[in-house]
Each structure stands twice: as structure tokens, then as C-alpha cells.
Amino acid sequence: MSNRHVKVAVIQAAPILFDKQSAMDKIASMTREAAGQGANLIVFPEVFLPGYPRGLSFGTRVGSRNADGRKDWERYWASSIDIPGAETGILGELAKELGVYLVIGVVERDREFSTGTLYNSMVYIGPDGALLGKHHKLVPTGAERLFWGQGDGSTLTVIDTPFGRIGGLICWENYMPLARMAMYAQGIDIYLAPTADARDTWQATIRHIACEGRCFVISCNQFATKASYPTDLACYEDIKDDADMLSRGGSAIVGPLGEYVVEPLENQEGILIATLDLSQVVQSRFDFDVTGHYSRPDVFQLIVNDKKQEVVRTVGIQN
Known part of the structure; x- marks a missing residue:
């Protein structure tokens, strides 16, 4: 570097679903493999831990839960993690x-x-072992709203590194133009887009973000089959008749x-490796800089509330 x-x-891989140790073991082995190939920045998919x-x-129909x-x-909750925490x-x-x-x-118990x-979260850890930050997915997609809460603007995280500023949004947050602009405004150079979307349309999205933000985009998805699902789940019946391949991947840079x-x-499962030349980011912004000469703040302005939202606040009352 x-x-x-x-x-x-x-x-691009998947652990045994709801099995925290399986995910931790796979993170350790694949991180070592990637580091052995000289990687300095290693990115895992959306909710890789615990899947x-x-x-x-989860036994849910409109109007009822079983x-x-x-x-x-409860099993999913127990396999989730605290940040910071043991994991x-x-x-x-x-x-x-x-x-x-x-x-x-x-998946985080905050x-x-x-x-x-x-919460569907993305956690950043530095080469000194320090916890550098995290991001909560702002809006869980579709039925995800059943089991993940909404994030707020306090975790629109961008991290300074010796090679550039890294940060990102999770899956369909990347379809939120204002959320993307909030990230671009922080000077992002390497934009991370972990996802669970394996459709062809996702490729158009990440290529658009790269052009729009004039940044490198790292998209990371799981390759998952039914073999990664415990068969003793009560709701295993939901996928019993599905095709064996549940997510084909589609990770790209x-x-x-x-x-x-x-x-x-x-x-297939695998590891993508590439050396990124960050001088290309500067060169690409010569003719288009979304937060610079293309921003037109006299016409458009974005207000970002980056305060942590609290349900209960305790304030002192003066006599």
C-alpha cells in the first residue's frame, strides 16, 4: 500500500445462518486468505454476521405472528452482536x-x-484493531422492516485512511439520492455498497454511483445456498421448495x-482482489465534481440531521 x-x-460467501461462530470462523479464514494476497482493505457482505x-x-402474516x-x-437476536462487544x-x-x-x-443489538x-449495520475496524465507526441502514427494504429497525443520520460514517476516505451505504439505501449526496459531501473516495441484491439491475446502480460520485465502488454480496440454512428452523418450510441457490452473488469493483x-x-464463492489507484479519483473529477463545480448550491441545498435520535431525554428542572 x-x-x-x-x-x-x-x-463473496455466506456463513451458516443464525450461527455466530460459523460467521466468525469464516471471517477469520477468508480475511487471512485475502491478507495473504496482499489486501489492505477487506470488505464482507451485508449482514454477513450472522447471515x-x-x-x-418468521411466522408472520399481516395482522398476526405465531x-x-x-x-x-429469538435465535436470530441471540446470534447478533453488540458494538462494541466480544465479537x-x-x-x-x-x-x-x-x-x-x-x-x-x-446484525447489531444496539x-x-x-x-x-x-439493526442492519456496517462496522469499520482499523489495522491497529480499533473500532473506527459503524453505520445503521436507514431504511430496511420491504419485509426487512419486520426484523430490523431504522437508522438515523448519526451513523452516516466516513473514515479517513492513508489511501483515501472510505464509507458507504447498505443495499437499497443506495437508491436514496439524498443519502448518496450526504456521503459524497464527506469527500468519499472508496464507496462501499454491501448488498443482498443479485439482480442485473444492481450492476447498473453501482456503475451509476461510481460515475455520479467519481469514486471507486466496492459492491459485496453473499453467495448463499440452502445448505447454509439450519433445517431445524421453524420457518425452514418457507424455503424448502425454493431453488438450491438462494443468492448467486454478483460482487464487483x-x-x-x-x-x-x-x-x-x-x-460461486470467492474473493475479488484489485489494486486501486486513487489518483484516478482526482482525475475523474476534472469534468464532473458532484459536490464541487456541479453542485449549484444557489439552486439546491441538502440539510442532513446528524444528531442521534433519542426516544427519551432526561433534562434537569431548575427550581
Whole structure:
């Protein structure tokens, strides 16, 4: 790694769903493999720890929930993590040992907000083992609203590194133009877009973001099959008759003019490796700078509320 170049790794894989240890073991092994190939920045998919519950209903219909679904939900809650917590401590030790930046999608029990709500989060860990920040997904997509809460503007995180500023949004947050603009305004150079969307239309999205933000885009998805699902889940019946491949992947790396640095990887587990030349970011903004000469603040302005939203605030009352 130099100040203008960084080798990045994109992990396309899936753990055993609801199995925290499976996810931690896979993170450790694949991080070591990527670091062994010289990667300095290693990115894991959306909610890799402890997995994306694609196809599961948690026993829910409009107007009702059943007892078995609640038990599956409790199992998901138990396999989620605290930030900071025991798991981020272990991941910090791993990052420090290997001298890498780690960015991992996790399901988080954020006890600052609630003891019952889970959040779809992205956690950033530095090569010194320090917890650098996190991001809560602002709007869970579709049925995801059943099991994840909404984030707020306090975690629109961008991290300074020796090779540039990194940050990002999760899955369909990337369809929110104002959220993207909030990230661009922080001078993002490497934009992370972990996702659970394996459709062809997602590729158009990440290439557009690269052109719009004049930044590198790292898109990271899981490759998942039914073999990664515990068959003793009450709601396993929801996917029993589905095709064996539940997510084909589609992870890719895109350059700041919208071209693929690494083409999408599909239908298999794997690691994408690329060396990014950050001087290309500066060069790409010569003719289009979304927060500079193309911003027109005399016509358009965006207000971002970056304050943590609190349900209860205690204030002193003076006599």
C-alpha cells in the first residue's frame, strides 16, 4: 500500500445462518486468505454476521405472528452482536494481527437505542484493531422492516485512511439520492455498497454511483445456498421448495468513470482482489465534481440531521 494505491479484497460467501461462530470462523479464514494476497482493505457482505435470512417469514402474516416464528426471531437476536462487544474485540485482534482494514456487515443489538430491536449495520475496524465507526441502514427494504429497525443520520460514517476516505451505504439505501449526496459531501473516495441484491439491475446502480460520485465502488454480496440454512428452523418450510441457490452473488469493483475494475463474480464463492489507484479519483473529477463545480448550491441545498435520535431525554428542572 502507498498513499495513492491500495489493494482491496471483496469477500463473496455466506456463513451458516443464525450461527455466530460459523460467521466468525469464516471471517477469520477468508480475511487471512485475502491478507495473504496482499489486501489492505477487506470488505464482507451485508449482514454477513450472522447471515441474511432470505426467504424467511418468521411466522408472520399481516395482522398476526405465531409462536414458532417468535422462537426463530429469538435465535436470530441471540446470534447478533453488540458494538462494541466480544465479537468486535476478536475482529479487532484479527485486523491488528494482519494489519488490515476490515469492513463487515453485521446484525447489531444496539443497546443504546433498545434491548429488543436489531439493526442492519456496517462496522469499520482499523489495522491497529480499533473500532473506527459503524453505520445503521436507514431504511430496511420491504419485509426487512419486520426484523430490523431504522437508522438515523448519526451513523452516516466516513473514515479517513492513508489511501483515501472510505464509507458507504447498505443495499437499497443506495437508491436514496439524498443519502448518496450526504456521503459524497464527506469527500468519499472508496464507496462501499454491501448488498443482498443479485439482480442485473444492481450492476447498473453501482456503475451509476461510481460515475455520479467519481469514486471507486466496492459492491459485496453473499453467495448463499440452502445448505447454509439450519433445517431445524421453524420457518425452514418457507424455503424448502425454493431453488438450491438462494443468492448467486454478483460482487464487483467499479472505477470512478463507471468501468469495471473487476467484473461481477456469479454462481460461486470467492474473493475479488484489485489494486486501486486513487489518483484516478482526482482525475475523474476534472469534468464532473458532484459536490464541487456541479453542485449549484444557489439552486439546491441538502440539510442532513446528524444528531442521534433519542426516544427519551432526561433534562434537569431548575427550581
